[in-house]
Amino acid sequence: MPRYFPLSELALLAAVLTTGPFVLRISGAELPPSAAMTVDYERDVRPLLAASCLDCHGPKKQRSDFRVDVKKIVFAGGAGGLPAVVPGKSAESPLIHYVAGLDAEMQMPPAGKGDPLTPEQIGILRAWIDQGAAWPEHATTAGEESAQWWSLLPLAKPAVPTLAQPVGTPVDAFLEAKRAEKKLTASPAADRRTLLRRVAITLNGLPPTPDEIEAFVGDPDPRAYEKIVDRLLASPRFGERWAQFWLDIVRWSETNGSESNLYRKNTWPYRDYVIRAFNSDLPFDRFIREQIAGDALGVDEATAFLVSGGFVHAATVGREEPAIRQARSDRLDETIQSVSASLLGMTMACARCHNHKFDPIPQKDYYALAAVFQGLEYGHRPWRNAPDATARAARADSLLSQFNAVRDELRAATPSWTEEWPDHLETRFAPVRARAVRMTFVQPAVAVVEEFQIFGAATGETNLALAAHGATARSFKPAEALMREVGNVIDGKFGQTFAWRTREASEKADPTAPAPRFEIELPAEAAIDRVVISSDREALAHTDYLIEPGKATASGPRKYRVEVRGDDGAWREVAHVDLPVRVVPGGRAAAKNAAPAAPPNEATRALLSRLHALLRDYTDALPPPVFAGYFVPPVKTHLFGRGDPMAPREEVVPNGLTALRTDLKLTSESGDQERRLAYAAWLTDPQRNPLTPRVLANRLWLHVFGRGLVDTPGDFGQAGSSPSHPELLDWLASEFIASGWSAKLMIRQLVLSAAFCQSSAPNAEAETIDVDARLLWRFPPRRVEAEVLRNATLAVAGTLDLTMGGPGFRIHADKRRYEGWKVVDNFGPGTWRRLIYQENMRGIDDRMFTAFDRPECGQVTPKRTVSTTPLQALNLFNGDFIVTQAEKLAERVQREAGPDVAAQIKRIFALVHGRAPTATEAAAAQTLVAQDRLPALGRVLLNTNEFAFIE
C-alpha cells in the first residue's frame, strides 16, 4: 500500500479530514484569504511550489514520499494515499494547512528550509484550489513523468489552413487564420521603394542604390520582386549579413576574455567559414555537424563554434586545485551554453547545479552534455584544410628533407648546435648516456623556463624529463636567484604561471656567486641527444599584437651550458650556448658582461644560417594554427553536487536529453570524436530531436520579421515565451527539413510572403488589439543594427570596401599582456570594410558602435537588446567616423550631381533615403548648405531616424 505521508502526518490529516468540528474550527477564518484573481497553474502556482517546496519534495528528494511536481501524487486519493489538494476546497486542503502553519510542527517549509509563504502567496494557492486546481497535463517536469511540453513533441507538418479567401503564400494562410481570430486584417502592400530598402537590408544589410530603386520601381515584370529577392540571396553580401546573427549567438570574439584578454591568432577562419556557409547555402544540418565535429569532416576551423566563448588563462586561474577544476568546468560550461542556446533552445545552465525547475532537464543531462565535450580543450590546433593546404604540405615535405640534410651536415661539423624554433629552443649534441642533465644560466639576463624536455634518438618523441615518467628536478639557489619551483619545468604544463625563472642579477650582486641552475635526474640512464627549452610557447605561437613576444624570447635563456652526468658520476659539458641577444623594443638590454662561448667556426655558422632559413620556411609551410579547440583523451565525467567540481558524484555517460528518450549508446570509454559525431547526428535527426529544426526555423523568422514566433529564441522551455503561431512554426520546421535544411529557401519563402511585403503604416484600431503587430497585421518597423547603420553609411558615402574574408581590420593598438585594448583608429580608410570584419575584442568598447547594442561577447546573445541612449547620439553626431563619411558623401554627391545645389540635394536624398526630398525638406536643406556647405547636410541625414529604421 503506497504511503505518501508519515504516520504523524496521517494522524493530523485524519483529524483534519474526518473530525467535523475540527474542520469547522480551522476553515477559512484562520487562513489568509483566497486571492481575487484568475489563477493559472503554469504562471502562478508552479513557480511558487518550485521555489518553496521542490528542494525537498521534488526530483531530488521526496520527503515523506511526497513531491509537488507530479500531478498524481499531489491529487492522490483512495488506496491509503491522502490528497494534499482537494479541488474546490482550499480550506480543507492539507497543502494549505501546511504552508499556513496551522500546526506549528507541520509548518512548511520547515524552519531553516526556506521562508514561510506570504499571505499573498497562500492566497494564490487557495484561489487555484478553489477554482478547481487545474493542472495541465504537460506541466509535469523532470524525471519519469515524460515531457509533453510543446517544443519536445514530435514534429509533424500541420496542414495549411484553408481560407474562404485565399491569401498569398502558405505562410500567409497561417498568419491570416490567426489574424482572423482577432478580427485583424493584413495591411496593403508597401510601396516599392520602401519594400526594396526593407528587403535589401534584411537580406544584404545594405540599402539599395538609387539606380536599383529606379529600376525596381519601373520594372513591369510581375516577377520583378522575386528577381530582386533572388539577386539579393545570391549576393556575397547575404552571408556577411546573416553570419553576424550566428556569431552573436555564440558570442564569437577574437580574444580570450578575462584579465589578459589575449588575441586569438587565426580565429577569423571561423568567421569566414560561417559567411561561406550562408553564401553557399550549406545545408544547415551539415553546418551543425561540422561545427560539432569538423575535425572529422575535413573542416578544422568549424569547431571554433565550440570554443567561441571566453575562458580564463591558467595564469589567472592560479595554483589551487579547486580553482583549476572550477576553471575547467567553466570552460565546458561555455561550450554547453553555445550548443544549448544556438541549437537546442533549452537553457541547460540551470541544470549545472540542480534539476531544471521548469523544464524536463534533470541535472544528469547537463553532465551528459559535458561528457560529450569532455575531450575538448580551448586553444589552437593545426588548420589542415587551410585554402592552400595541399601546396603547403608538399612544400613542407620538401623543406623538411632539405632541413634534415643540413642537420646531418651539422652533426658532422660540430659537436653541438642550437635551433631557434618559433616557440622553443632545441639544443642538439652528440648522443650521450645520461642519468642527469644540468642547465646553468649565465647572468645577468633573466631566464624563464616553463618546460624543459629531454629526448634521445632511440626513445623518439618520448620526453624523458617528465615528472610523470619518474624524472625529478632540483635547483640551486644562490642569493635571490630563484622565484618559482623548479618542478614546474618537468610538469608537462606550458604557460608562464607554471614556469621556473631566474631573477636578474643586480648590480650589487656578488659576481663570484654561482650562476642559477637546475638539474634533472632521470629514473635510469638513457641515451640522449637533445634538450628543448620553452619559455612562452602560448604567446609566441598563439597570439598576436602582444608588445612582449620579443621580450618573451629574450627572457628565455640565450646563454646557457648543458652538462650531462652518466652513471659514472662525472659531469661533462655537451653544449655551451651563446645566442645573439634579441633587441626588444622597450625592453632592457641583456647579458652585457657574459663570457662568450667559443664561437662556431665559419663553416658551422654558414650551416646554421642555412638551417635557420629552412626552419623558417618549413614552419611557415606547416598548417597554420587555428583557434578551433584541440582534443584530449576524455576523462570520466561525474555529476557535480550543486555544480561544485570538488563534489563529484555518480558517473555520467555522454548523451542527449532524457526528455527525448535519447540513447547515443556511448560510454565513458567512447573516444572523443565518436562522442561528438554521435551527438551531432542526434542534433540533426528530427526523428530523434525535434528541437533543433524548430529553433532554427524560429531564428530565421526572427531575423526577417524582427521578432521570433517564439520571442525567446534561446529558450523553448517553460520559462520561455510560447509561440505566437505554433502550427506555423512546425510547418516551417518541417519545410526546412524537406528543403534539405536550406536557410536560403526558408528565408526566400518568408520574404516572398505578403506579410513581409505589406505596409508598415500604423493603424490605431489594430494597435489596440495587437500593439506589437505580433500577428503581423502590418510589417513591424524596427531600428537597424549597429552593422547596418555603419555599413550603410559607408555604402552611401561610396567608401565601402567590399574586400571579403581573411584577417579583420584593426582599430586597436598593440598591448602588453596585462593591459586593456585601446582604440586608436575607428574611422580611418583602413576601417571601411563591413563591420563584421572589424577585429572583435571581447568586452571592449569600440568607442563607436558598441553603444548601439553590439554584443560584448561575454554571454550568449540569442537576441540583441535594442536601446536608445544619448551616447549613441553623441557618437553618431560628433564621432570622427560620421564626420569623415559626411565629407566623403558630399564629395561623391558633388562628383555625381555637379555644382548645382538643388541637384546635389536631390542626389544626397536619393543616396541616403532612396527618395526625392519634399519641397519643405529641400528648402531647409538648401538653407543649411548655403551656410554650412554640403557635408553638414550629410551629417544631418546620416543621423536621421529615417536612416536608422527599417520601415
Added chain:
Amino acid sequence: MKPHAHGPALAPAQFGPRLLDRRDFLRTAGGLAGSVALLRLLAGDNLLASTAGSVRPQIDSDQPYALRAPHFEPKAKQVLVIFCVGAVSHVDTFDYKPDLFKYDGQKPPGIPAVTFEGPTGNIAKPRWEFKPRGQSGKMVSELLPNVAALADDMCFIHSLTSSTSAHPQGENFLNTGFTLEGFPSLGAWVTYALGTANQQLPAFVAINDPRGKPRSGKNNWGSGFLPAAYQGTDFSAARPLANLGRPARISAEADRRAKHLLEAFNAEHARKFPGDTDLAGRIASYELAGRMQMSIPDVTDLKSEPAHVHQLYGTDTGTDLKKDYAKNCILARRLLEQGVRVVQLFNGSDAQANGISNWDSHANIESTHAMQAEIFDQPTAALLADMKQRGMLKDTLVVRCTEFGRMPFLQANGTGRDHNPDSFTCWLMGAGVKAGTSFGASDNFGFKAAQDASTLYDFNATILHLLGLDHERLTYYNNGIERRLTNVHGHVLKQMIA
C-alpha cells in the same frame, strides 16, 4: 507573467528585444489607460496578474533614465562605490590581529601548502602600526592615517568572503555577482531599477583610475544583457567622455543649425508614424545628448573649485598619480551633488605607471601598499570629509570595497602576501549605515571569516536594500533565467544598517 526560475518573486521581468516595451508605454500613457481594449490587451499578456509586486521597472521609451520608484522606502538615494583594485591587505589596514605579532615568522599548523600564486611562507606581522581611532576606538593602521580618522563614520565588515582568488574574476564577482563575464554590474542594475534624478548627466558614471581601467575593464560597469542604456559612462577628470564635444571642424553655430535641421527632419518623418515610441525615443536621445554637452563640461571643470578644496583633496601635492586621483575624487563629489545615481570611483588599474598599478602586492608589500596608500589616503579622506561636511552623507551611501583580502602569511621566500578570498574587510558609510561599528570577524590571523561569515552576495544585497531595492525582486529575464545581481543567494546584512 512568466514563471520564475529562482526565488519566490512572482512578478514578470522584461521580455522583448526593446528596452521599452510598447505595453509599458501604453499602460503609462494616460489617454489610453482606461480603455477597455487596453485592459483586454494587458490581461492577454498577463501584465495585470502580478500580485506579489512587480519587479519590472516601468520604463518609458522616451526616457530610459526617468525616475522610477524603488521597491520600498530607501535609506539612500545615491551611491558612491570606491573600489580599491588589486586586493587591499585587510591585516595591514582595518582588521587588527594581535596574534600576527605573536606568531610572526612562524608557520603554525593549518596554513595551506599552496595558495593562488604558489607555495606559502610564514606568518608576517602587520607592516604598519595600529592605533585606536575616534570615539569608537577602532584599531586602524598607520598606512591610511587620514582615512582612519573617519573610522567613527564607518561600518566595517570583517567577515567577507569571495568565491575566487583571481583578480578579474574577483572584480566580476564583486561588481556583477558572477565570476564570468557578461553580467550586468551593480550600477547597471540600480539605474535600470531607479533611473536618475538629473537628466542632463549620465545616470551611472565610472571614474577610472588615472592609470587606466581595472583588470576586468568595462565588465565592472557593463550592462551585460540589460539594455546598453544602463551601462556606466566612463570618464574622469583627465579623460573626457568620447565624442562629447562637437567636431573640431564645425563651429558652434553650424552645429546648432545641424541639430535644428535634424530635429525638423525627424519631426517630419515621425508624422508618418504617429505615436511611435521608438522614433520618439530616438529624438529624445539627441535632446538629452545636447544637454549633456552642456552639463558634462561644467561638472568636470574643476577650476571653479576654490583653492582650499584643491588643497584639502591634495590635487597639488604628492605624486602625479595622487594628484590625478585627487581630481577624480573632486569630480566624484561634483557628480553626486548633481544627482548622478551611481558613481564608481576606481583606485588602481591594470596598467602601470611609476612602477605601480594597483594594490596587488605579491612582492615588497611594504613599498607597494605604501605607494598605493599615498595615492589613496588623503584624497579619499578629503572626499568623505567634504561630503560629510556638505551634508551629502544623509542621502548618499558610500561603499569602500576591494575584490578580496591578502594572506596573513608571506609567499614562500618572498616579501609579499598572496590573495585571500576567505576573509577580507570592506566598509560602508553614509545614508542608512550604522556608523562607528564593525560586523563579523575573521579568525585570529585574519585567514578565514570566523564569525558571521558573509558573502559578496550579502554585501550587494545590503547595498541594494539601502537603495530601497529587494535583491530578490530586481530581476531581468535572460536566456531562460530570471537573473539577479545576487544570483540565487544573498541576505541583507541588517546589522550594518542603522
